[in-house]
Amino acid sequence: MSERIANDKLRGKVMSPEGAAQFVNAGDKVGISGFTGAGYPKALPTAIAERAKAAHDKGDDFKIDLFTGASTAPDCDGVLAEANAINFRTPYQSDPSMRNSINAAQMKYADIHLSHSGMYMQQGFFGQLDVAIVEAVRITEEGHIIPSSAVGNNVEYLDAAQRIIIEVNSWQSEHLEGMHDIWRMPQLPNRIPVPITSPGQRIGSPWIDIDLDKVVAVVETNSPDRNAPFKPADEVSQKIASNFLDFLEGEVAAGRLSYDGYIMQSGVGNVPNAVMAGLLDSKFENIQAYTEVIQDGMVDLIDAGKMTVASATAFSLSPEYAERMNDQAEKYRDSIILRPQQISNHPEVIRRVGLIATNGMIEADIYGNINSTNVSGTRMMNGIGGSGDFTRNGYISSFISPSVAKDGAISAIVPFASHIDHTEHDVMVVITEYGYADLRGLTPRDRAKKMIAIAHPDYRPLLEEYYERANKGKFLHTPHDLPTAFSFHTNLADKGSMKG
Structure with a gap:
């Protein structure tokens, strides 16, 4: 797969996922590529999860703070959650194991607007980002990254990180090159208007330029994105x-x-x-x-x-x-x-x-x-x-x-x-x-x-009954009967159905 890694300096940093995972330490803040099951790193999450399991077996703590574009997949969010390897997670997730950990207060989770999350990283709200792990279609002769099936917060994480690990995935089509339009949002106070006036307008470059000196490892993979099939319309x-x-x-x-x-x-x-x-x-x-x-x-x-x-x-x-x-x-x-x-x-x-x-x-x-x-x-x-x-x-x-x-x-x-x-x-x-x-x-x-x-017709009488009761109150701009405002939810909790 060497033709996908065209930069001589970065070709010399190719190593195994296990070797690359040694650059991720307990307590690190790690920003990764990935958005809705596309373009996430395929090898490093499992390697990091195995490091965490080994540390836990010795009685040592090993957790990272994980920043993404949005949700990833079971072989990323899932394996890390199951290994109890995440302390903090943002901005969006959809993995069942991760969701269970969040709802059990075993993992901290900040639910942030996606348009805000990159800015938070740029402006240093989360502190220093230690590692960025980004999937690429290929690395150009100049050392630029051609992203794969997701861009997400890649630019912000690559710019902010002290160390960069690149996964070059040969499963992703090389013909994705040219599909991306990378335009950096200037940091405050130097913002300018985003020069897009129609959806089809391109304003940037097809690649992400990076600081080559920050790259500590390149890992070769050949693994598909993991998305569930959509159900036929009922x-x-x-x-x-x-x-x-x-x-x-x-x-x-x-x-x-x-x-x-x-x-x-x-x-x-x-x-x-x-x-x-x-x-x-x-x-x-x-x-x-x-x-x-x-x-x-x-x-x-x-x-x-x-x-x-x-x-x-x-x-x-x-x-x-x-x-x-x-x-x-x-x-x-x-x-x-x-x-x-x-x-x-x-x-x-x-x-x-x-x-x-x-x-x-x-x-x-x-x-x-x-x-x-x-x-x-x-x-x-x-x-x-x-x-x-x-x-x-x-x-x-x-x-x-x-x-x-x-x-x-x-x-x-x-x-x-x-x-x-x-x-x-x-x-x-x-x-x-x-x-x-x-x-x-x-x-x-x-x-x-x-x-x-x-x-639903089964619930309309219950809603009308509530609305009539709410209208007996003193203030009627937005009528509510507070003692019964959450009766649907308490019925669900107590009786298994909102109908009661």
């Missing part, structure tokens, strides 16, 4: 997608959107992919995306000629589509741009391009507050990710979800959200399989009626 997902398209058609009819000019952002998951499948047969043409991740549905839209460009920071593809991307990267790099997440999620650019944001949720309350992160207010799922970046700054912000979960035991619409990530001031549209609630310009009392109307 009847509920198809209804949600249909309701979302009805909302878009309403915007066209109102003169606020055209069939040739839809710019989208989409969160990750089965329902968002169902929405994109619905767009395939819609009247919308020349769709553009300015988003975090490229999903299967976007690849289908590109293949069908319905989407002209997709700008993101990473892929989030099923194994089948990841193989397709590898096989045809040379074709797709004409219509896909991968940027640092400080740029893909930048509020300035999101507001400028006028995109319509669509994200998932755990629950919404009757006044339009959204909980994206904590089940029943206390059990962390994954984190806020970039949903806040796009919700607060998008032209239109929408949230999509089935109306119930756990075979009807949990309602997605509740009297009062048990945790609030997105306030009523930022949430514009909420969509379930029972319709959409357009909350724009409405008072809290008017929003409540629309939100109850899209709840």
